[in-house]
Amino acid sequence: MIATAEHGPIGIFDSGFGGLTVFREIKNALPMYDYIYLGDNARVPYGTRPFEEVYEFTKACVFKLFEMGCNLVILACNTASAKALRTIQQNDLPPGKKVLGVIRPTTESIHQYTKTNKVGVLATQGTVLSESYKIEITKFHPEINVYQHACPQWVPLVERNEITGEKSGEIVEKDIQSILAQSPEIDTLILACTHYPLLLPLIRQHTPAHIKILPQGELIAQSLVDYLNRHPEVESRCSKNSNMQFYTTENADDFEEKAAIFFGEKVHAAYIAI
Structure with a gap:
């Protein structure tokens, strides 16, 4: 005991x-x-x-x-x-x-950031498959539509400290395009993995300026x-x-x-x- x-x-x-x-x-x-x-x-x-x-x-x-x-x-x-x-x-x-x-603190406050009620979640495959963000955001804010995309290469990039460079940028750009293709009205992206803030300069570079990017820290x-x-x-x-x-x-x-x-x-x- x-x-x-x-x-x-x-x-x-x-x-x-x-x-x-x-x-x-x-x-x-x-x-x-x-x-x-x-x-x-x-x-x-x-x-x-x-x-x-x-x-x-x-x-x-x-x-x-x-x-x-x-x-x-x-x-x-x-x-x-x-x-x-x-x-x-x-x-x-x-x-x-x-x-x-870390999921509930993020989902409770998300309504403060989105104006279109269209939110994208960038996460690991496990987090996406669990649908935890979709479930929690819907529970607190049923008016918000949630779009998810798994980024399986992002954690390995960060773990290898490959957070800059053309190759890493191409990987990040492809994933950003994939999430935004799900809805043209997405105005907020949640970085739903604690590794992802290290990629923030690349994420910002390949994301339209009007879209808010939310690291969780x-x-x-x-x-x-x-x-x-x-x-x-x-x-x-x-x-x-x-x-x-x-x-x-x-x-x-x-x-x-x-x-x-x-x-x-x-x-x-x-x-x-x-």
Whole structure:
């Protein structure tokens, strides 16, 4: 049985590096808290894996963060949020532990950005097939039409740090054209994968200027601020020493090298077995 620590860091989990783009915004908004980041880099990508596999991997990593003292864990991964969050919340949570995802904070606020009520979602294959964004946006805002497109090459591009150049631009351009071909009235694009903000210059280059592009980091950070304000029983058990720890299931040196690109500053990481 996992004991509930009186105070502990906020855990942030992702299948790889992408969650660092969310963590960066959370840290900027809430710098006083302690954090543990866990990247399951040994098993990335999650986007093409079956539901049950993503659930088992996500659950194992979440429970590792619980064991390390976290009382609140953020799934900074769209695929994990789509395929594992609800089951973990309903069936697996030990007393006193909370897990939040990235889909609901994004879908709740989307009405603030679209004027045509036509929204495109760019995501991994797993997130698209789950239809989580379509379901959640329809639940909150039934007047909004949602169009989805899977971008299976985008995560590998980011993981290889191929975020500039003609070849990467051609890949991004083709996917942008595919989503916009579904409706000429799309005026907002959600980057529904935490890796995608690294491609933002290319995405912006190949997207008409009038279309809003929404990375998730700031939306999720603001949602977490609001959540902690509304749930003092959770907030009071988050430790506040401005400490950060980083763990990866793969090589720590490799993680540190790439993590700086996503997080915007150098980090010190350690290997952890899951």
